[in-house]
Amino acid sequence: MALIDVRGLSKTYKVADKQPGFAGTLRHFLQRRYRDVAAVQDVSFQIAPGEMVGFLGANGAGKTTTLKMLCGLIYPSDGDVQVAGHRPQRRQAEFLRRITLVMGQKQQLMWDLPPLDSLRVNAAVYGIPDDVARRRTSELADLLELGEELTRPVRKLSLGQRMKAELLAALLHEPEVLFLDEPTLGLDVNAQSRVRQFLAEYNRRTGATVLLTSHYMADITALCQRVLLIHQGRLFHDGPLEVLADQLAPEREVHLELERPAQSDAFEGLGRLERIEGCEVRLLVPRDQLTIVVAQLLERFPVRDLDVKDPPIEELIGGLFRQGRV
Amino acid sequence: MGRYWRTLRRFWSTAVAVQLEYQANVLIELLAVAMSLGGSLFLLSLFYGPDQTLGGWSWAQALMVQGLYTVFDGMASTWLRPNLGAIVTHVREGTLDFVLLKPIDSQFWLSLRTLSPGGLPEIALGFALLIYGSVQAGVVLTLPSLFTVLVMLLAGGLILYSLWFLIAATSIWFVKTWNATEVLRALLASGRYPLNAYPPALRLLFTLVLPVAFLTTVPAQVLLGEAAAPMLLAGLALAVLFFSVARAFWLFALRFYTSASS
Amino acid sequence: MRIFGLNRRIIRVLLGSQYAHMLEYRAEIALWALSGVLPFIMLSVWSGSEARLGLGLDGVALDRYFLSAFLVRQFSVVWVVYAFEEDALLGRLSPYLLQPLHPLWRYVAAHLGEQLTRLPFAALIAAVFFVAQPQAFWLPSLGGFLLAWLATWLAFAIAFLFQSLIAALCFWSEKASALERLQFIPFVFLSGLLAPLTAFPPGVRALAQWTPFPYLIDFPARLLAGQPVDLIAGFAAQLAWVALLLPLVLLLWRAGVRRYSAMGA
Numbered sequence: 001m002a003l004i005d006v007r008g009l010s011k012t013y014k015v016a017d018k019q020p021g022f023a024g025t026l027r028h029f030l031q032r033r034y035r036d037v038a039a040v041q042d043v044s045f046q047i048a049p050g051e052m053v054g055f056l057g058a059n060g061a062g063k064t065t066t067l068k069m070l071c072g073l074i075y076p077s078d079g080d081v082q083v084a085g086h087r088p089q090r091r092q093a094e095f096l097r098r099i100t101l102v103m104g105q106k107q108q109l110m111w112d113l114p115p116l117d118s119l120r121v122n123a124a125v126y127g128i129p130d131d132v133a134r135r136r137t138s139e140l141a142d143l144l145e146l147g148e149e150l151t152r153p154v155r156k157l158s159l160g161q162r163m164k165a166e167l168l169a170a171l172l173h174e175p176e177v178l179f180l181d182e183p184t185l186g187l188d189v190n191a192q193s194r195v196r197q198f199l200a201e202y203n204r205r206t207g208a209t210v211l212l213t214s215h216y217m218a219d220i221t222a223l224c225q226r227v228l229l230i231h232q233g234r235l236f237h238d239g240p241l242e243v244l245a246d247q248l249a250p251e252r253e254v255h256l257e258l259e260r261p262a263q264s265d266a267f268e269g270l271g272r273l274e275r276i277e278g279c280e281v282r283l284l285v286p287r288d289q290l291t292i293v294v295a296q297l298l299e300r301f302p303v304r305d306l307d308v309k310d311p312p313i314e315e316l317i318g319g320l321f322r323q324g325r326v
Numbered sequence: 327m328g329r330y331w332r333t334l335r336r337f338w339s340t341a342v343a344v345q346l347e348y349q350a351n352v353l354i355e356l357l358a359v360a361m362s363l364g365g366s367l368f369l370l371s372l373f374y375g376p377d378q379t380l381g382g383w384s385w386a387q388a389l390m391v392q393g394l395y396t397v398f399d400g401m402a403s404t405w406l407r408p409n410l411g412a413i414v415t416h417v418r419e420g421t422l423d424f425v426l427l428k429p430i431d432s433q434f435w436l437s438l439r440t441l442s443p444g445g446l447p448e449i450a451l452g453f454a455l456l457i458y459g460s461v462q463a464g465v466v467l468t469l470p471s472l473f474t475v476l477v478m479l480l481a482g483g484l485i486l487y488s489l490w491f492l493i494a495a496t497s498i499w500f501v502k503t504w505n506a507t508e509v510l511r512a513l514l515a516s517g518r519y520p521l522n523a524y525p526p527a528l529r530l531l532f533t534l535v536l537p538v539a540f541l542t543t544v545p546a547q548v549l550l551g552e553a554a555a556p557m558l559l560a561g562l563a564l565a566v567l568f569f570s571v572a573r574a575f576w577l578f579a580l581r582f583y584t585s586a587s588s
Numbered sequence: 589m590r591i592f593g594l595n596r597r598i599i600r601v602l603l604g605s606q607y608a609h610m611l612e613y614r615a616e617i618a619l620w621a622l623s624g625v626l627p628f629i630m631l632s633v634w635s636g637s638e639a640r641l642g643l644g645l646d647g648v649a650l651d652r653y654f655l656s657a658f659l660v661r662q663f664s665v666v667w668v669v670y671a672f673e674e675d676a677l678l679g680r681l682s683p684y685l686l687q688p689l690h691p692l693w694r695y696v697a698a699h700l701g702e703q704l705t706r707l708p709f710a711a712l713i714a715a716v717f718f719v720a721q722p723q724a725f726w727l728p729s730l731g732g733f734l735l736a737w738l739a740t741w742l743a744f745a746i747a748f749l750f751q752s753l754i755a756a757l758c759f760w761s762e763k764a765s766a767l768e769r770l771q772f773i774p775f776v777f778l779s780g781l782l783a784p785l786t787a788f789p790p791g792v793r794a795l796a797q798w799t800p801f802p803y804l805i806d807f808p809a810r811l812l813a814g815q816p817v818d819l820i821a822g823f824a825a826q827l828a829w830v831a832l833l834l835p836l837v838l839l840l841w842r843a844g845v846r847r848y849s850a851m852g853a
Binding site: 068071072073074075089091093094096097099100101103106107108110112113117118120121123124125126127 | 329332333335336337340343344419420421423424426427428429430435581584585
């Protein structure tokens with residue numbers, strides 16, 4: 001039974017066109033022209049309880065819009081969303097108690113007061129009895145390695161400490177579904193990995209479902225077995241990260257260093273020759289033929305060094321977005 | 327309901343804690359209030375030579391109106407400005423999303439989130455002036471008139487809140503609203519003087535369109551025993567009407583926000 | 589020729605860009621113009637009051653005085669402190685300080701651009717006033733208009749320098765902007781915006797003459813409304829305030845910038 005069930009989800013915005021300059025302003029004022037912009041088109045997926053799913057896509061691809069539709073902050077133009085048995089856009093109290101949203105670049109904690117004060121407010125808002133709230137706070141604080149930071153004004157905390165306190169505030173009501181929008185944005189490498197470890201541990205302990213967007217591939221590779229790739233508003237991939245890598249880069253790169261220079265026609269039938277320069281050779285070989293090709297290469301040529309590389313997934317996805325392929 | 331009470335207590339205890347972080351402001355606030363009240367009284371005194379009245383109101387009676395105006399002005403700085411002024415920031419910084427995802431009414435949260443104790447001395451001074459004026463004007467307080475005046479003050483507060491909230495809610499569309507709030511404040515300043523001091527056309531405007539009359543003149547009339555029943559009922563009806571409109575408008579604004587924001 | 593880093597080309601570019609910038613905010617500026625209606629509210633109270641006889645402004649003279657007060661205020665509103673605070677907060681100040689142009693010129697240009705944007709809205713409000721009070725309509729003589737214009741500009745200069753002084757204090761303390769709020773209170777009551785100075789008891793009036801406030805509204809407004817005024821005394825007082833404030837602002841500003849760069853902020 002899916003905890004999150006999305007079918008044919010679409011969101012279209014009306015955007016007013018305006019040319020720059022005074023004439024443009026005047027024309028805009030007199031005769032407004034609208035253009036439909038499809039932010040999300042016909043997206044469907046299901047997520048089971050306890051899954052950790054990564055949400056990938058370039059800026060403006062539609063990830064945040066989709067995430068906001070799942071929390072009920074944006075009405076879908078078309079399609080159907082169910083989260084924990086609720087329709088998010090109705091934002092019923094029972095639904096809101098079961099989810100949480102963390103946004104890396106926005107904060108809900110009160111700037112001038114220690115996090116504990118914001119936690120007390122949240123406890124009242126979610127109707128959590130004080131003793132329960134205290135217990136949960138100390139458990140989560142242990143997990144997050146937060147101590148006296150909780151009694152210092154938020155404005156005096158480092159970015160990493162602040163993010164951890166944000167997570168604590170967002171999880172005080174023990175939500176079953178976590179929506180995390182760029183939770184590690186701007187953090188240093190140490191703080192990033194601390195947040196990652198916490199999320200993995202939290203998921204293991206509570207069985208909460210996590211849907212996460214991130215710019216940092218390391219977040220996704222460390223936490224998510226399953227990846228949703230959204231491109232120009234459409235769902236482009238739904239499945240394990242490795243499958244995505246295969247799909248994006250069906251070939252692997254073989255790097256050869258020979259004892260003496262070879263002719264380019266000698267490599268016919270051994271994959272695609274990318275470059276040959278004296279003793280240095282680079283070949284692109286389909287994954288399923290890799291072992292055969294490598295065996296033949298070793299047999300035919302005086303090989304000094306051989307190296308097989310997988311292009312990094314970040315570059316693959318980055319390249320994909322740059323080329324506008326898909 | 328219990329949850330809302332508990333939340334409210336937490337809201338206000340944290341608000342006081344924030345203020346304690348900025349103690350120096352309290353002194354400046356006090357000085358500003360004292361200067362402002364002194365200036366208002368000086369200005370009012372210019373209308374009163376020997377045996378002169380303003381729209382038929384004696385000096386002591388006008389002081390009552392001035393006192394009530396000060397009370398509402400203090401209410402605006404204690405309650406309305408810090409809360410409703412923050413809505414625009416929530417929209418601009420995108421933190422309105424956090425408010426909308428709380429299992430609590432968003433209008434409740436946005437309207438009562440904080441209090442600024444800096445305005446409390448102004449409220450106290452306003453009441454002091456009201457009491458002084460009432461004594462000078464020979465007001466005889468009875469239980470029914472006390473009850474009526476309290477009800478009318480509540481109605482006036484509700485009207486002021488609703489007007490202010492209506493403007494604040496437009497921040498869903500506009501990036502800045504504090505200049506619109508300034509227009510409202512400028513017009514509200516007309517409540518410093520009894521309604522009768524204005525020409526008939528303005529009296530109508532200040533009664534029905536921008537019901538300043540119900541904030542200051544009508545409660546003073548209640549104390550003076552001059553209030554007419556239809557006027558009181560009109561005040562209550564307007565309070566209910568303005569509040570309903572503000573509520574409906576907020577729900578409409580939220581629908582727009584959730585269907586158009588990105 | 590350059591005065592504090594200013595030449596003709598810079599003036600043209602600064603004014604042009606600031607005007608275009610302000611045009612983008614015209615809806616907001618229209619609301620600001622509308623928020624200056626206080627003189628009209630006071631006019632309606634004064635007209636019906638028994639005390640108006642003591643003002644020495646008979647018949648339409650009172651209407652003209654308050655309309656003029658409204659117009660003078662529209663074109664002498666100053667908000668340097670707020671713009672300066674925002675720039676400091678958003679970190680825009682440091683690049684401005686590096687440019688070979690005194691940062692205050694940028695604010696002057698912004699104010700002039702805003703006044704130009706405000707002009708049609710102020711004119712519209714004045715037109716509405718004349719429709720409601722047709723008997724009050726008047727056209728000042730050319731000489732009177734030019735003198736009133738000059739007086740309004742000087743009023744703007746005094747207000748601008750005064751607030752720049754407060755802005756310069758912000759280099760030392762964040763609380764300095766509260767001074768603006770505090771000085772605004774005597775301004776409102778003593779400038780003539782709410783009551784003509786002739787309404788004041790003689791003692792208060794004499795005292796007010798020693799503050800800059802009456803020269804910000806009352807003096808230019810009377811000139812515009814065609815009231816008899818002591819021209820020489822009025823302009824002399826305005827110029828004296830400019831002469832007093834200008835060197836103070838420049839000195840304090842320079843010291844403030846030095847402090848700001850020393851702190852490496």
